[in-house]
Amino acid sequence: xxxxxxxxxxxxxxxxxxxxxxxxxxxxxxxxxxxxxxxxxxxxxxxxxxxxxxxxxxxxxxxxxxxxxxxxxxxxxxxxxxxxxxxxxxxxxxxxxxxxxxxxxxxxxxxxxxxxxxxxxxxxxxxxxxxxxxxxxxxxxxxxxxxxxxxxxxxxxxxxxxxxxxxxxxxxxxxxxxxxxxxxxxxxxxxxxxxxxxxxxxxxxxxxxxxxxxxxxxxxxxxxxxxxxxxxxxxxxxxxxxxxxxxxxxxxxxxxxxxxxxxxxxxxxxxxxxxxxxxxxxxxxxxxxxxxxxxxxxxxxxxxxxxxxxxxxxxxxxxxxxxxxxxxxxxxxxxxxxxxxxxxxxxxxxxxxxxxxxxxxxxxxxxxxxxxxxxxxxxxxxxxxxxxxxxxxxxxxxxxx
Numbered sequence: 316x317x318x319x320x321x322x323x324x325x326x327x328x329x330x331x332x333x334x335x336x337x338x339x340x341x342x343x344x345x346x347x348x349x350x351x352x353x354x355x356x357x358x359x360x361x362x363x364x365x366x367x368x369x370x371x372x373x374x375x376x377x378x379x380x381x382x383x384x385x386x387x388x389x390x391x392x393x394x395x396x397x398x399x400x401x402x403x404x405x406x407x408x409x410x411x412x413x414x415x416x417x418x419x420x421x422x423x424x425x426x427x428x429x430x431x432x433x434x435x436x437x438x439x440x441x442x443x444x445x446x447x448x449x450x451x452x453x454x455x456x457x458x459x460x461x462x463x464x465x466x467x468x469x470x471x472x473x474x475x476x477x478x479x480x481x482x483x484x485x486x487x488x489x490x491x492x493x494x495x496x497x498x499x500x501x502x503x504x505x506x507x508x509x510x511x512x513x514x515x516x517x518x519x520x521x522x523x524x525x526x527x528x529x530x531x532x533x534x535x536x537x538x539x540x541x542x543x544x545x546x547x548x549x550x551x552x553x554x555x556x557x558x559x560x561x562x563x564x565x566x567x568x569x570x571x572x573x574x575x576x577x578x579x580x581x582x583x584x585x586x587x588x589x590x591x592x593x594x595x596x597x598x599x600x601x602x603x604x605x606x607x608x609x610x611x612x613x614x615x616x617x618x619x620x621x622x623x624x625x626x627x628x629x630x631x632x633x634x635x636x637x638x639x640x641x642x643x644x645x646x647x648x649x650x651x652x653x654x655x656x657x658x659x660x661x662x663x664x665x666x667x668x669x670x671x672x673x674x675x676x677x678x679x680x681x682x683x684x685x686x687x688x689x690x691x692x693x694x695x696x697x698x699x700x701x702x703x704x705x706x707x708x709x710x711x712x713x714x715x716x
Contacts, residue, residue, distance in 0.1 A: 319338075320521065336652060336656075337393055338652070339649070341394065345402065349637040349638070349640050353409050353638070356409050357634060363411070366410040367475075369407075370403045370410075371468060375465055381397060381400060409636060412639075413633040414479075415428055415429070415613075419617075420713075426614040430553050430606075434550065437609070439464075441546045443463055444542040499619075499627075510646060511695070513642055513643045514685075515688035515692060516685070517643075521651050525658070531591060544602065545598040546602060548598070549609065550606075551606075556572060559571075560611065565611050571607075572608060579597060618710075621713055622706070625713060654680050657680065661673045
């Protein structure tokens, strides 16, 4: 999704406004399917592995048709297959996250499991951004990414199905109580923190290509190099945050990573055209912080599912994790439509010299807005009420039988 706006605007001639609106509308549909899939997952109509297989097939085919499209794809073509891609991924992701919750009951083990999952996701991202260096430009980046995604997805799902046994879910109430989730104030607080932090992360994501190309003056090869170092830093940073969570509260680990990211990202305002190496340093520092963003919140969410289960006696882990994906996707839709619409009205045009007004707007949207949002999220996380002591007590109550 990082490269999609640039791909369809530069290569296929779609306007930034239309791309932004398409992504936003697709995300609206996507966020509706998240809680729906969470509810269906918790009903147990199919095993979670079966839902994962269905979702993988839909999203795999859709990804191929988006990145290797028919000649001259238009807005309708992009709209159809991006909706199918998002829907397929939801069908896969929600049962997958719920599956992980039932695999691990230990307080620290959940952080290790969450980090392991994201560790391999980052490994895939690092591999994908390394492809241009491997093929030396002989194969289009979108083609190589598509091939890598399909092959690795097939192998990964095959190994998962053969090795991992689907765990039995804890039998409590037979009632799938959707309304109880809205009564849980701790859940609502975590959701708000997650949403604001996701929004802070998404603005730089959707604007990355335009900022580094038109403000910093990076070439396509340099863009890929920056992404490589960013994800590599997150890859190596994740074990550090997992190690740190053994000694201090998870919420304080997350707070520390967010405040550090705010400080490092503030350096963006010192950048000027040609500062590629300086920007790489900033990317490495903020990428290191990303490791906590990826591993700690899902672990906290698992503890929160236990908290909810102990009070309401319902097992709705699918709904809980679908809310995290819901918030992230909603943030992506908002950031896309706001960013691309404002850029279009500022006079920004792909391939044209950047005006000062557009440059200032890119600085504001790429760095200013995320810094403010992440600062707010970090304050909310610091005062998050579910402690390690309370989580361990709840876990002992639920599982020591």
